[in-house]
Amino acid sequence: MEGFSVDERKIRVVVAKPGLDGHDRGAKVVARALRDAGMEVIYTGLRQTPDQIVETVMQEDADAVGISILSGAHTFYFTKIIDMLREKNAEDVIVFGGGVIPENDIPGLLEAGAGAIFGPGTPTSACVEWLEEAVAKKRAKE
Amino acid sequence: MESLLEKAFHGDIRSIARIISLIENDNPVKDALLKRIYSMTGNAIVLGITGSPGAGKSTLTDKVIEHFRRKEKKVGVIAVDPSSPFSGGAILADRIRMQRHTGDPGVYIRSMGTRGSLGGLSRGTRESVILLDACGYDVVIIETVGVGQSEVDIIKIADTVCLVLVPGMGDDIQIMKAGIMEIANVFAINKADKPGVDRVAAEVRLMLDLVKDRPWLPPVHLTIAENGTGIEELVGSFLAHADFLKNSAGGAQRERRRLSFEVEDILLQHITRIAEKKWLSYKTDEVMESLLSRKNNPYAVAEDVLRNIIPGTSEN
Numbered sequence: 528m529e530g531f532s533v534d535e536r537k538i539r540v541v542v543a544k545p546g547l548d549g550h551d552r553g554a555k556v557v558a559r560a561l562r563d564a565g566m567e568v569i570y571t572g573l574r575q576t577p578d579q580i581v582e583t584v585m586q587e588d589a590d591a592v593g594i595s596i597l598s599g600a601h602t603f604y605f606t607k608i609i610d611m612l613r614e615k616n617a618e619d620v621i622v623f624g625g626g627v628i629p630e631n632d633i634p635g636l637l638e639a640g641a642g643a644i645f646g647p648g649t650p651t652s653a654c655v656e657w658l659e660e661a662v663a664k665k666r667a668k669e
Numbered sequence: 670m671e672s673l674l675e676k677a678f679h680g681d682i683r684s685i686a687r688i689i690s691l692i693e694n695d696n697p698v699k700d701a702l703l704k705r706i707y708s709m710t711g712n713a714i715v716l717g718i719t720g721s722p723g724a725g726k727s728t729l730t731d732k733v734i735e736h737f738r739r740k741e742k743k744v745g746v747i748a749v750d751p752s753s754p755f756s757g758g759a760i761l762a763d764r765i766r767m768q769r770h771t772g773d774p775g776v777y778i779r780s781m782g783t784r785g786s787l788g789g790l791s792r793g794t795r796e797s798v799i800l801l802d803a804c805g806y807d808v809v810i811i812e813t814v815g816v817g818q819s820e821v822d823i824i825k826i827a828d829t830v831c832l833v834l835v836p837g838m839g840d841d842i843q844i845m846k847a848g849i850m851e852i853a854n855v856f857a858i859n860k861a862d863k864p865g866v867d868r869v870a871a872e873v874r875l876m877l878d879l880v881k882d883r884p885w886l887p888p889v890h891l892t893i894a895e896n897g898t899g900i901e902e903l904v905g906s907f908l909a910h911a912d913f914l915k916n917s918a919g920g921a922q923r924e925r926r927r928l929s930f931e932v933e934d935i936l937l938q939h940i941t942r943i944a945e946k947k948w949l950s951y952k953t954d955e956v957m958e959s960l961l962s963r964k965n966n967p968y969a970v971a972e973d974v975l976r977n978i979i980p981g982t983s984e985n
Contacts (some may be wrong), residue, residue, distance in 0.1 A: 563755075565756045575768065588686035
């Protein structure tokens, strides 16, 4: 990254916390790991509505949106956000997430269009690697 | 490209965002695009908000947006945060304080990482302002990174620069010596409910008094961005300064200087691109070996590369 003009295309990721979760420690840990992998992470802060999250993704021209949910409302928020992205012709945006999400709910979220769900204890490197690969695939299709 | 621009002019947010990414990534189509839209610019008021980290720039920006929205002005915001010098990544979090405007179709907010730029802005800032201006945003606010004393590039882009200061940041000598003080057209002494605010205001006013006979005396406002105190007066000064620029010799001079900066910046971009290309094709293992063994030196190599670009570069 040193030296002359840096014309590489950065990966841009929105990290968002929908709903009424009280803390965002996990989201911050992930944001930090993505930054350390060279990505630009747009962090929205707590208590975001799906509208705000989707609009942020559009305004920031993000490649991906990472959603962190601890409250149990994951199925609602994931499907809502994925649907709204589709409505705005932005279904190419990669949706992934984590938080406290029961094993049994994961297949449903993936079927709804989430790219991956990372549960507690996932090493951040797994998330970084997965996202790098997913963005490379997405860009290859452009 | 043409359709992307067409959609951007019709207010399609994703197209505007896409074009800004092309600008940020120094995409080859960028120059042609900016050339095409340049004649449509010059209508927006371009405000720069700068100040040290934690001074309250984002919160202040949020309140300024609100003020302009009440007057039904379309507002574009470019918020710059630092990129990591190690990974090149960045956490862009200025938006947090402005998120309530997300969803208002009259507000567009874009976060940018500095990507190696040192002047308090990012590489794409200036050109993104051109786009937002051409797309009909009445006001474009640039929030710089949290600055120290000499990150003053904002003056090359903004019509009006607002410096946000807070109590408790140091004595009057700090205020006197900092280059950043010289670029402000409007001062906001923020967190005015904290002790020491009167002293900071007095010191700033004292410093301003040292220069006599200036056509524009920068106003000093006390603000509490958190609850909106003083914002109306602050925005009043922004508009007064915009008027001053329109109707004074100083304004014409400033615009002339800004345009000159702009040409210089574009020249530098071109030269950097060419130099990079030539150097990368010149840089063989042999060249690097000769440097490592001290048989050759970096000055001679640079001159040699330069001679390939500009014929007639002298051999010293």
